[in-house]
Amino acid sequence: MSLFQGSRGFVSNLIGAAERALGVRLPRSYLDALASGAVLDGRRCPTPFPTSWAADHFEVAALLGIGGPDGIDGEFGSAYLVEEWEYPDIGVVICQTPSGGHDIVMLDYTACGPTGEPFVAFIDEDRVPRRVAGSFAEFLAKLE
Template sequence: MVRRAQEELGVTLPRAYVDLLVQRNGGVPRRRCCPTQFSTSWSDDHFEICGIFGIGGPWGIDGSSGGGSSYRIAEWGYPEIGVVICDTPSAGHDTVMLDYSQCGPEGEPAVAYVDEDRIPRRVAESFEEFLNLLVNCEALDLYSAAVAVGFRPGVSLEERRTGRGTRGHAVRGTTLAFAPTAVSVAVRPE
C-alpha cells in the first residue's frame, strides 16, 4: 500500500510518516496544536489539526476522490508543494502539507502550514519534528492566555515543546498518542 501511494503521489514519503502508517493508518492525535512563530487566521501563536490522513480508501492521501491530496490541492487552491497530510477544524480553509519544494520528490520534506492566503509557512524541518512539536491544545490556550496578561507559568512553551520541565523532569513524552477512534487500519510497508 505504501509503495502504491508513493507512486500515485509521485513522492517518497518520509520514514517517520511511513512508521506512523504502519503503527496506525492516520487518525486523531491527542496533542493537536502546533505552536508557531507567526500569527494564523485562527490564532496569534498556533494552529490546530483535527486529524492526520492515512493512505488507501476515499480519505487517504493517495485517494482520487474528495479526500485525496491531489483533489484537496485542486479544490482549495493550495500551493503545489507536496502532499496534504492533515485535516484542520476549518475543513479546508487552511491545511498542513509535506513540503517537497526544496528537497525534491525523493528527499526528506519539511512540514508547512498553509493558511487562507495560500502562502506555505515552514513549521518543521521534518515530519518527525512536526509530531514532536504538537502539544495539548487546552494547555497551549491556557499558556497563551496567561502570557497575554503577563503571567509566566512554571512550564514554558519551549519546555512543553521539548518535553522537559524546569527541573529536568519529563513534562510530557514525545511519542505520539492518539485519541480513540472507531476504525483503525493496519498497513504493511511494501
C-alpha cells in the same frame, strides 16, 4: 501486533502504490505514525507567526492515511484537495484541520525534491506555505 507485522507484503504494496500515485517518497516517520494507528499526541502546533486560528498556533484535527478514496493518494486525497481548495502545489496534504479546508498542513517537497526529506508547511487562508517543522518527525514532536 503492529500494522507491519504479519502483513508486510500488503503494506509494502499499499505504500508503493501511494508513492507512485503521489510521485514522492513518503517520510518514514509519517509511515511509522500510520503504522502506530495515526493517533496524534497533541492537536495544537505552535508557530512563530500568527494564523487565522490564533496569534501563535494552529490546530490539527487528524492525520490523513493512505489507500481508499479519502487517503492522501485517493480520489478525494491530496491532489483533489490542492485543486479544490487552491492550495499551492508543493507536495502532499497530510493533516485535516478543524476549519474544513480553509487551512491545511502539507509535506513540502520544493527544497528536497520527490525523494528527499520534506519539511512540513502550514497553508493558511492566504495560501502562502509557512514552514512549521524541518521534518514530519519534528512536526509530531511539536504538537501539544
